[in-house]
Amino acid sequence: MKSPFSRPSTPSHSPMRYTPPSSPMRHTFSDSLVEENVEIAEALIAKWDPTAASGYSKFASASASLFHDNNRYDAKQFLICVKNLQAAMHYYVKENSASDKLVRAQRLMQAAMKRLEKEFYYILSTNREYLDPESVSNRSSRASTRTSSVSDYEDDSEEDEFRFAGPDSSPSVQSEEDRVSTIVMTDLKAIADCMIASGYGKECVNIYKVVRKSIVDEALYHLGVDRSVSIREIQKMEWEVLERKIRGWLRAVKFSVRTIFYGEQILCDHVFSASLPIRQSCFNEIARDGALALFGFPQSVAKSKKLSAEKMFRTLDMYEAIANLWPEIESIFSYDSTSDVRLQAVNSLIKLGDAACLMLADFESAIEKDSSKSVPSGGVHPLTRYVMNYLAFLADYTEVLSDIIADWPLKGQSHLPESYFNLDDESYSSAMSARIAWVVLLLLCKLDGKAAVHKDVALSYLFLSNNLQYIVSKVRQSNLKDLLGDDWVAQHESKFKQYIANYERVGWSRVIDSLPPPAAHAADTNGVKDYFKRFNAEFESAYRKQLNWVVYNPELRDEIKVSLAKKLLPAYTALYKAHGTRLRRDAFRESVVRFSPEDLGNYLSDLFHGNGESGSVSSHSQASSSLGSSSGLSSEAKSR
Structure with missing residues (x-):
């Protein structure tokens, strides 16, 4: 007999044998916790059933949105549930990839993503006034975009309402428009972060590209950026039509770069801050076509065969616009995916510069010819x-x-x-x-x-x-x-003064030389008469020729008259005082002493207005009668 204390011999295959499970308490606790998270997610996802509306149509009312003010606690919990659901799926894959629980969790994830897709589209499409590039860029220029991180949606220690970080987030400082815009941008970023983390980034990105590209294209269209005009059509345009398009482009380019593209870059970088490749892809697809059309237009104009010297300034305006905007262009389109936009802007600068050089060369050639x-x-x-x-x-x-x-x-x-x-x-x-x-x-x-x-x-x-x-x-x-x-100005001023001196010497030397020196004033009557006759002839000849001549600049005109008066009047006045009174009593005085000193001054004042009649010496009164029209011409010349 065996001892009652001996161990019985039991076969290894006996059903009575008990093998304790590995770590029974850890397995049971983790499994129950995951299942609880899935059940919570299922209840919340069912509450916001995404199958209530088809496609991306608007909700029946704004309050039906998960991200409406009244529903923001649910929105916060919804994003947390998606994160927990994602963790549950990883857990089920690790434990048993064929588990029915994994299939259930995956079905819930698809439903949750469908809901977030609808919310993402709804927020984008119904808040355009708060997301337009101009508003975004303007707010960015005033202060850095005030947004909360995704932790604001996930931290259970926070209050139910979403919080927005930043010292300017208080209602007393932040305008209502800024407040709404900040909320909208934060919601978009939260949804994008959630969908990307859950493996549904492609669906989110596709929605964003379609909506935002239509907004950018529409804005550029209203600015006159026409992508349908070909180079051949531009080259066939009459200059008046082309110039109008250039003026429109000059108004559009600065606003497009510093507002539309800049604002779109800010929004895109913010919403998809979780992924650099996604940011690059989105911005490239949204802005690339419009930017290429915008910067391609100047290059097409530069190739126009109708450019001439008169068109130089519009060409330089376009060159200057791109050159001044180049730092912004280089910064906004800094991605490798948008390098062709930068290249297009550079090519336009090169072509415009070449066109300017060609027009300047033609201008110089026209002067020579x-x-x-x-x-x-x-x-x-x-x-x-x-x-x-x-x-x-x-x-x-x-x-x-x-x-x-x-x-x-x-x-x-x-x-x-x-x-x-x-x-x-x-x-x-x-x-x-x-x-x-x-x-x-x-x-x-x-x-x-x-x-x-x-x-x-x-x-x-x-x-x-x-x-x-x-x-x-x-x-x-x-x-x-x-x-x-x-130095150049002084040199050429001296030169034109020398021209004036030469004019006076050549044009009036015979008149000046006809006047006798003071010593000759004691000559006999016949000799004095000869002096007067000679002076009369020379003065009338010079006056007759020069009455049609013009000096448009009033200051120069007066300067020449004063200079001539200083050369003529003193000598003539001396001769006139010595013999003029006596000879004027002569019966033939009109043929001897024809001018008093005052008459000479008056005749000189009539010169250089270009309104005399050739071949005759007009009287002072005749010249003065046309002085009005002459002075008008002079004023016009001066204004030019």
Whole structure:
């Protein structure tokens, strides 16, 4: 018999054998906790059944939204439940990938994501006024976007209402518009974070791209950014039509970059802050097409065959607009996926710069080839007015043009001798300064040729003095002075004063020489009469020729008259006082003493208005009667 205390021999396959489970308490606790989380999630998801509406249609009312103010506690719990549901799914996969509990959890996750998709679309589509790029960019410029992190939705220690971080979040500081916008952006970010973390980022991103791209495209369309216009159509446009489009583009580009694209970048970066690749993909698809059309237009204009010197300024306006916006363009489109936008902007700058250089070269060539006749009256030539006004406008684009022509050499640009222009002159501080000085030199050389056409040398000098004075005046009154410098101005002022001196010497020397020296005043009557007759003839001849001549600048006109009066009146007055009274009592005094000193002064004052009748000496009264129209012309010339 076996001892009652001995261990019975039991077969290993006996059903009576008991094998304790591995860690029974840990398994039971984890499983029950996961199941409890799933049941909570199922109840909340069922409460917000996403099958109540089809597609992405609007909810029956705003209060039906999970993220409505009245439902925000449920929204917070909903996101927490999704997170717990995701954890439960991971747990079931680890324990038993074929478990019915995993299938149940997965079905609940799909329902929850469907609900969040609808909420995401609803928030995007019904809050456009709070999410438009202009509002977003404006708020960003005032302060950093005030948003809560996703922890605001997950931290059970927080109050039921969503909290928004930031010192300016209080109602007393934050406007109602900002408050609503902050809530909306926070909701979008929370939903996006949740869906991305749950593996449903693609669905969220697709909704965002469709809605936001339509908003950006619509905004650009209203600004006049037309993507349907081809390069061929632009090249066929009349300049008036094309210029209107350029003006519209100039108004649109700054707003598009600094408001539309910038605001969209802020919103996209905020909503999808959880994923850099998603941010890049979203922003690229939303903004790329519109940006390429925006920055492609200037390049199409630059290729136009109808560009001429007059179109230079619109070309420079476009170049300047892109150049000024380049830091923002580079920052906003910094992703590799948007590199083609940056490249398009750079290509437009290059093409616009090339077009500007070509137009400036054509402008210089037109000056050299100009064959217009000289002005018969010796006034300011139309070529001078055109060139100097053109250069004065160009001087307003100094910074832009300096970049464009920095590497554009002057040599070989003209058939003029190099000695006319010192390319190494240190007085020209930039390529722009040298280029402007070169164009002015071309004009001066062309004016020299036109002056030589005049048969009267005095008229040639008057013509040169008129035109050079106009050139110097334009330089003084514009930014050209900063480019050419004080030394250039002083040098050319001295030159035009020399022209005036030459004019007086050639045009009036015979009149001045006809007056006798003081010692000759004691001559006999016949000798004195000869002096008067000679003076009369020379003065009438000079006056007759010069009555049609013009000095448009009032100051220069008065300066010449005063100078001539100082040379003529003292000597003539002395002769007149010595013999004029006695000879005027002669029966033939009209043929001997024809002018009193006062008469000479009056006749001189009638000169240089360009309104006399050739071939006769008009009286002072006749010249004065037309002074009104002459002075009007002078005023116009001065204003130019």
